[in-house]
Amino acid sequence: MMNRPTKTGIAGTLESNDCQVIVEPTKDEGLIIQIESVVKARFGKQIETAVRDTCEQLNLIGAIVSVNDKGALDFTIKARVETAVKRSL
Amino acid sequence: MSIRSALFVPGNSAAMVLSSPILDADTIILDCEDAIAMSSKDSASLLIKHTLMQLPRRQKEFWVRINPLGSDFFMDDLNNILPSLPDALLIPKADGDDWGEIIASIEKVENKFKLKPISLIALIESAKGVLTCEKLAHHPRTKGFLLGGEDFASDMGIARREDNRELLFARYQVVTWAKAFKLLCLDTPYTDIDNLEGFKLDCEFSASIGFDGKACIHPLQAEVANEVYSVSETQITWAKEVLEETKRQSLGVFSFKGKMIDRPVILRAEQTIEKAKKWGLLR
Amino acid sequence: MKYEPKLPYQYIESYEPRIYQEKKTSRVNHIVKKVESLDELFDRIGLQDGMTISFHHHLRNGDAVMNLILDEIIKRKLKDITVAASSVFPIHTSLAKAIELGVVTQVVSAYMSGAVADVVSEGKCLYPCVMQTHGGRALSIESGKLKIDVAFIAAPALDESGNISGRQGKAACGSLGYAIADAHYASTVVAITDTIEPLFHIDIARECVDVMLQVDSIGDPRGIVSGTTRITKDPVGLAIAKRTIELMDAVGYIKDGLSFQTGAGGISLAVAAQLHLKLRQNNIKGSFASGGITGYLVDMFEEGLFEKLYDVQCFDLSAVASIVKNANHQAISASQYGNPFNPKNMVDQLDVVILGASEIDLNFNVNVTTGFDHRILGGSGGHADTAYGSKFAIIVSKLVSSRISVVVDRVTTITTPGETVDALVTDYGIALHPRHRELIEQLKKTTRLPVVSMKELLDTANELCGVPQTMLPKDKIVALMEYRDLSVIDVIRQSEIPL
Numbered sequence: 001m002m003n004r005p006t007k008t009g010i011a012g013t014l015e016s017n018d019c020q021v022i023v024e025p026t027k028d029e030g031l032i033i034q035i036e037s038v039v040k041a042r043f044g045k046q047i048e049t050a051v052r053d054t055c056e057q058l059n060l061i062g063a064i065v066s067v068n069d070k071g072a073l074d075f076t077i078k079a080r081v082e083t084a085v086k087r088s089l
Numbered sequence: 090m091s092i093r094s095a096l097f098v099p100g101n102s103a104a105m106v107l108s109s110p111i112l113d114a115d116t117i118i119l120d121c122e123d124a125i126a127m128s129s130k131d132s133a134s135l136l137i138k139h140t141l142m143q144l145p146r147r148q149k150e151f152w153v154r155i156n157p158l159g160s161d162f163f164m165d166d167l168n169n170i171l172p173s174l175p176d177a178l179l180i181p182k183a184d185g186d187d188w189g190e191i192i193a194s195i196e197k198v199e200n201k202f203k204l205k206p207i208s209l210i211a212l213i214e215s216a217k218g219v220l221t222c223e224k225l226a227h228h229p230r231t232k233g234f235l236l237g238g239e240d241f242a243s244d245m246g247i248a249r250r251e252d253n254r255e256l257l258f259a260r261y262q263v264v265t266w267a268k269a270f271k272l273l274c275l276d277t278p279y280t281d282i283d284n285l286e287g288f289k290l291d292c293e294f295s296a297s298i299g300f301d302g303k304a305c306i307h308p309l310q311a312e313v314a315n316e317v318y319s320v321s322e323t324q325i326t327w328a329k330e331v332l333e334e335t336k337r338q339s340l341g342v343f344s345f346k347g348k349m350i351d352r353p354v355i356l357r358a359e360q361t362i363e364k365a366k367k368w369g370l371l372r
Numbered sequence: 373m374k375y376e377p378k379l380p381y382q383y384i385e386s387y388e389p390r391i392y393q394e395k396k397t398s399r400v401n402h403i404v405k406k407v408e409s410l411d412e413l414f415d416r417i418g419l420q421d422g423m424t425i426s427f428h429h430h431l432r433n434g435d436a437v438m439n440l441i442l443d444e445i446i447k448r449k450l451k452d453i454t455v456a457a458s459s460v461f462p463i464h465t466s467l468a469k470a471i472e473l474g475v476v477t478q479v480v481s482a483y484m485s486g487a488v489a490d491v492v493s494e495g496k497c498l499y500p501c502v503m504q505t506h507g508g509r510a511l512s513i514e515s516g517k518l519k520i521d522v523a524f525i526a527a528p529a530l531d532e533s534g535n536i537s538g539r540q541g542k543a544a545c546g547s548l549g550y551a552i553a554d555a556h557y558a559s560t561v562v563a564i565t566d567t568i569e570p571l572f573h574i575d576i577a578r579e580c581v582d583v584m585l586q587v588d589s590i591g592d593p594r595g596i597v598s599g600t601t602r603i604t605k606d607p608v609g610l611a612i613a614k615r616t617i618e619l620m621d622a623v624g625y626i627k628d629g630l631s632f633q634t635g636a637g638g639i640s641l642a643v644a645a646q647l648h649l650k651l652r653q654n655n656i657k658g659s660f661a662s663g664g665i666t667g668y669l670v671d672m673f674e675e676g677l678f679e680k681l682y683d684v685q686c687f688d689l690s691a692v693a694s695i696v697k698n699a700n701h702q703a704i705s706a707s708q709y710g711n712p713f714n715p716k717n718m719v720d721q722l723d724v725v726i727l728g729a730s731e732i733d734l735n736f737n738v739n740v741t742t743g744f745d746h747r748i749l750g751g752s753g754g755h756a757d758t759a760y761g762s763k764f765a766i767i768v769s770k771l772v773s774s775r776i777s778v779v780v781d782r783v784t785t786i787t788t789p790g791e792t793v794d795a796l797v798t799d800y801g802i803a804l805h806p807r808h809r810e811l812i813e814q815l816k817k818t819t820r821l822p823v824v825s826m827k828e829l830l831d832t833a834n835e836l837c838g839v840p841q842t843m844l845p846k847d848k849i850v851a852l853m854e855y856r857d858l859s860v861i862d863v864i865r866q867s868e869i870p871l
Contacts, residue, residue, distance in 0.1 A: 015104060016104065017107055043775060071776065073836060083131055
């Protein structure tokens with residue numbers, strides 16, 4: 001079963017070692033991931049992978065997922081994405 | 090389980106959760122319950138889930154305090170957290186009457202995910218909890234007790250005192266039942282984090298009546314607790330000598346340095362060495 | 373390019389003492405000319421295109437003198453000026469502007485942050501800058517390699533005859549250690565003050581000074597505390613500090629006569645606080661603490677835990693208050709502090725120094741000068757000097773913060789060579805330089821200290837964070853890393869990443 005957001009879901013904080021994730025519904029079925037990070041030059045790819053994997057595991061479609069990362073590790077990113085997705089459903 | 094200190098860490102703080110494996114406590118209790126606002130319960134539960142799956146635990150035990158039976162979050166917590174394999178669950182507001190129902194819910198989730206039975210620690214923090222210790226202790230899935238003085242005092246309708254005299258009965262009751270059933274028993278947190286002297290005195294008393302360790306709410310407390318509930322250098326040396334002498338002796342009972350050594354003494358020496366090993370006190 | 377170190381770096385076990393004669397002390401009947409305005413000052417000193425001017429940084433981020441002078445230089449359309457400033461702070465925006473305009477074409481400094489670091493990192497300065505150490509700067513001036521045409525000395529107070537004091541006036545900053553070499557060796561020395569009054573202590577004698585000028589304000593003394601941090605309250609930082617003291621104790625340095633220096637980072641200060649408790653508990657008296665002096669060291673000194681403070685710069689206002697009233701709290705010059713050829717330099721007498729790092733690599737090389745992206749964000753200051761001189765140099769840091777590991781495969785820029793670093797203390801264990809093989813075995817056998825290898829720390833960091841992408845810079849060299857003996861230890865290339 002695919003999951004499609006019906007409202008905006010926000011999770012996480014902008015404290016260091018954490019990240020804030022906002023999930024918003026879109027009209028089409030695509031998945032848009034936007035990443036801003038204090039360590040983007042060093043870990044941009046890993047962050048993108050962590051976000052995408054989590055969204056796929058949650059069968060998310062029709063969403064813009066915006067991440068504002070303050071140096072969170074992968075497991076924190078995954079947790080914040082999952083929380084924001086679940087809050088958006 | 091030999092635990093001198095169990096440190097509560099708020100389960101929704103990414104930074105604190107991240108640094109928890111390197112703090113001084115023997116055990117980290119990631120908290121979904123009292124340290125977390127209602128609006129963040131889902132967030133904490135999921136952060137703990139992902140943390141436990143990925144963060145190297147560095148020989149520390151990681152427990153999780155879930156939300157109580159009857160709250161909106163109890164089942165979500167179990168479903169999120171049990172599959173990520175914490176070392177134990179700390180069950181709040183435990184008493185003998187609800188214990189069966191709580192364990193049934195846990196077993197349902199364990200079966201669903203095909204998990205091995207997890208260790209359960211009962212957080213005894215009500216008048217009824219204190220009086221129904223016996224039932225909790227009897228249950229084969231119970232591995233330990235933790236006394237929660239704050240909630241107990243509110244349940245009793247009494248004020249907390251600096252010397253914790255109001256907890257005397259609860260402490261003796263809980264620790265004696267724990268010892269009778271060979272359960273781990275941890276003492277109540279000490280809330281004045283600036284008063285490490287008072288904390289130490291409190292630990293010394295609780296250690297003197299049999300508590301194995303202390304619940305802590307600040308890393309500096311954990312350091313003190315580790316010292317108080319530990320085995321001393323003298324105890325370790327004595328234990329080593331007793332065990333060496335035991336190897337040399339053929340009799341079950343013998344005299345060593347003017348003291349009678351028999352089976353219980355040898356057992357205690359073995360426990361001392363085991364603890365010292367676990368806590369990295371052997372050189 | 374006017375100042376260009378060329379000798380390649382090579383580790384040298386000990387330096388032959390060399391004495392450089394101070395030139396100006398014999399000018400007995402010398403009179404300091406008092407000028408009334410900036411215009412008159414510039415007319416008098418005859419500053420020309422291509423000259424080298426210098427500044428000290430005792431007013432740190434509160435300094436107003438460098439901007440005042442550079443604004444005037446820009447206005448006068450001078451060209452090709454070299455600025456030799458002991459350190460450069462974010463407040464020094466006029467220097468950044470002068471670099472962009474081509475008015476200033478080279479900067480020689482021991483530390484730079486803010487707008488100047490940005491324009492240099494972006495390759496906007498015509499000639500490569502030279503990043504020195506505090507001790508190396510003094511050596512370069514005393515040995516005549518770095519020739520200063522005009523030294524502009526922000527002087528918190530002057531008397532009518534032109535003597536300088538750092539200890540009184542509206543912007544009192546205590547020691548003037550970094551200005552001493554400039555005062556003695558620059559061709560022309562200008563003292564700029566906002567306070568002329570009788571002095572109770574002279575830090576730089578009028579014999580060194582050629583011209584004096586009074587202005588409304590030389591700066592904001594509140595800026596002195598900028599750049600230093602408070603003691604960390606983070607339990608992880610505290611744990612690192614405690615572990616550092618345990619290490620010092622295990623290696624045998626917690627004993628009477630201990631000499632000690634610490635940087636001003638949060639964890640370094642926490643080490644000072646823990647040392648305070650330890651010395652008090654064990655009733656141990658140290659001989660001296662040196663370097664940049666903070667209130668924490670003053671407290672220990674006033675309690676009798678150190679006999680003396682040797683102060684090259686006051687890091688906060690309580691250090692300023694102490695140097696004024698305590699005879700054993702003594703100002704020293706940058707040369708007495710860290711010039712490797714100065715036979716009595718203080719760093720060579722240090723037992724233990726506690727330092728920070730933004731990167732440390734498998735060879736124990738330390739970078740405190742650039743970020744991983746090759747952008748300049750600081751500099752050695754006394755880092756390389758004290759690591760070399762001290763018997764035991766300890767780097768303290770959290771292993772990981774905000775996904776960035778302090779331990780790396782290879783540092784982006786070498787500030788301090790690994791041969792001079794002894795230990796790294798982190799929250800994930802203590803790594804000792806492999807040359808301490810016997811000590812490592814001894815610590816493992818007789819203590820509970822978590823001794824690990826640098827490689828293990830790197831593996832732990834990579835396990836937590838993932839392996840970071842490396843950033844290759846552009847080809848253009850924007851700065852040379854000059855080691856304390858004036859050899860070149862590394863270069864900084866232009867950053868690929870725009871701000």
